[in-house]
Amino acid sequence: MAKTTFERSDLTDLIDYPRETLDIELKDWIDLGDKVAQAKLARHIAALANHGGGYLVFGFRDDESVAPNRPTDLSGYSRDTFGRIVTRYLAPAFQCDVRLVQSSAGLIYPVVRVPSHGSTPIGSKADGPHDQKGQPQGIRAGTYYVRKPGPKSEAAIGIEDWQSLIRRCVLSDRDNLLADIARAVQPISEPPPPAIADRLKNWHDESDARWRTTLEKAAALRWLVDIGANHCQLSYLILSDTGIAIPANELQPVLEQVNRDVRKTVWTGWSMFYPFTRPEIAAALHPEFDDGSGVDVLESNLVGDGDFDTSLPDYWRYAVDGRATIIRPYREDRQRTFEAKGRPAGTWLSPETVIRETAELVTHARIVAERYGGSRVVFRCTWRGLAGREIDDFGDTYWSAGRHARADQRTTIGTWDVPVLAANWHEVVAQLSCPVLSLFGFSECGAGLVARLAPRFIKL
Template sequence: MVDFPRETLEIELKQWIDLRDRVAQAKLARHIAALANHGGGWIVFGFCDNGTIDPDRPAELSLYSRDTFGNIVTRLLTPAFQCDVQLVRSSAGLHYPVVRVPSHSATPIGAKADGPHDVKGQPQGIRAGTYYVRKPGPKSEAALGMEDWQPLIRRCVTFDRDTLLADITRAIQPRVEPPAVAVIDRLKTWHEESESRWQAIVERATALRWLVDIGTHHCQLSYMIVSDTGIAIPAGELQQVLEAVNRDVRETVWTGWSMFYPFTRPEIAAALHPEFADGSGVDVLESNLIGDGDFDISLPDYWRYSVDGRATIVRPYREDRQRSVEGKGRPAGTWLSPETVIRETTELVTHARLMAERYKGSSVAFRCTWSGLAGREIDDWNGYWSPGRIARADQRTTIGSWDVPVLAANWHEVVAQLACPVLNLFGLNDCSAEMVAGMAPRFTKL
């Protein structure tokens, strides 16, 4: 966001401003409310709307603090909530304040006070009683017609519905139901054929720059939505649906690099393909971020999403990135983060549940594989784990199937069932649903 800044519906770029100015605070409150009502987002300071650097950099950045933005929210918006603020260092060595705006919950965020009035008595920046949303431009404006209110109302209802389901089923321990044999076989075939397709792409990546062999050091996470009537997503709307679901997933997991995100930049844009190399099969939206192996603008994810509700993503370990090696001081291929394993599994389960709900799926089957584990040691970005937890086995595959209401109400347990077996290979025997729940609040922070 600070090396390649650009405005989107989720990201608002702002030039340096005087945060003590009440008009500036009112304008910021409008953007904060709109981003929250959009499902969350970011405000990045120090840049013009076109992404160029604002040269009027202040001498110090102490006012860009959590307290400053907390006071703005408390004074001007309702219900009140907390924004996180980080100073993010760019590759050029400069720090930029980045404000993380969380999503609204069961109630949309509204303005409870006017901004300062101008000479004509009109409020500036924000108007009491108004609900703001993000609109193409991007802009933060008042919600007007149903096209503005519909996605906002849907998120509110979904949030309240999930809370109610959790209350009803809190005492229910979800069992891992083995998928029907036909489902097992079809998902396994999809998983393996997609992995073979990815391996062929890796072999053609002539300029591949990664510190370990990604053909053997990666994870692959797949799911299949099951319905008695079958899943049929119109090919023409698949990309739009994935964009919408991506925004909802961010209420649970938001890393800055989402799964199944259909980029539109030409060199990494998702595109429709036939399922099989001979041109047969159903339509599949495919995203190849490997390209020729040059990752200056991307990370080497590869994913496929079929119109009949099958999904897979192949992702090399982020621990093996050059930036991770430099930041952690450990060679690539030598460690694995439990939090990353659990967070990515959570993102998969959340994505599957939201897609299944949208297309009336009854259950979802999962198949998850982690490869290149032998010799890696449990560690993390913050050095939390004690040393010496080293895997001897090289690969772990987990499978399971759950009804869609269980994925909503007891997702901590579902994630534990899928992710903990791989961490058990490292001797991390206390991995559990409680451990997943303890980590969950960190899944919406970079």
């Protein structure tokens, strides 16, 4: 029997440090064949969907301790199982993703990702099994469930329960409308004023310098190529007439919420700007500059983690005034990738990954801008270590061989109104990422290719 390999991801953080929040519901080991248990799960799934999405994490008690009596067979925790529960009890129907995730201690836990509702909230269409008094157990037909402090999954009652749900429905409907008219929108990037362009460039360059200082201290770092010469750096700056001001104490929870929304468009298991909670890699507030001056910046440094067989040594910074940057070595250069593909590190580049990661950046910027009243977003993206690499890709994606880059790096910039980022993000992503691939003689890149690849950007 082939050995199953479990990829470390954002989900690993959920089981290494289990916690119950409005986004996360911990569940003990349960009999998935029990009808009452299915009805209760349906209630939690509906509430999480109406909250904007979240997770069911199995194998933990309410006090966040590991549940005893672990089943020997976890095959019942499958997409089909939860699909049947959703179909039986909820409308409109939708699909949950299910993953078996390995903790740092080596134990496997099922994690169910519940997506957000769309322009219509999720309601219950059937009662759970009735008790001896004729009362439904677990879920009641014709009810809309939401997450409430506790956390609990309960019926929506007052305006405070409905307000955020209605707002998300309206935003979803707006996004659908924008998508319908996107063909009429020509998202031509306009150069920002020199002072704005310089502000983002300074942030981009200063973060790069800070990261290189971190690299020098990373004695445990193990990577197959020189990270300093082989990586991408993706940055943005949100503009607003009144300025962006995110309270420092809200920055981490805001990024957690934004991360959840980004995953509707891009989610491959290792998200950008994800604030891990494991103490040695947890994001922490820093002053912008080493002398203690500047604005507050949330910084995450995974470079010192050392073991990157199944992870990435990301480094990112997020400032309270809407500046963001992430520096990430190429997945193509991991030891795990070399073992799986047989291509030496530093010899190839994935077009799909370049496009997907640019899409994730654009989506992230747009969601934060919408949340804080941003009007425009300025982007600056740099790819280094391209010379000598050849176009290739992961999995079953194939591009014609023999296309190599002679130039070693490429920087792209652009500025777009926030509505354009929502309405025609395929074109925005193409304008930022295609110039990189053109160095390889890759002529197929454009908004059409981004749109065709987009369904692959969610791989969980």
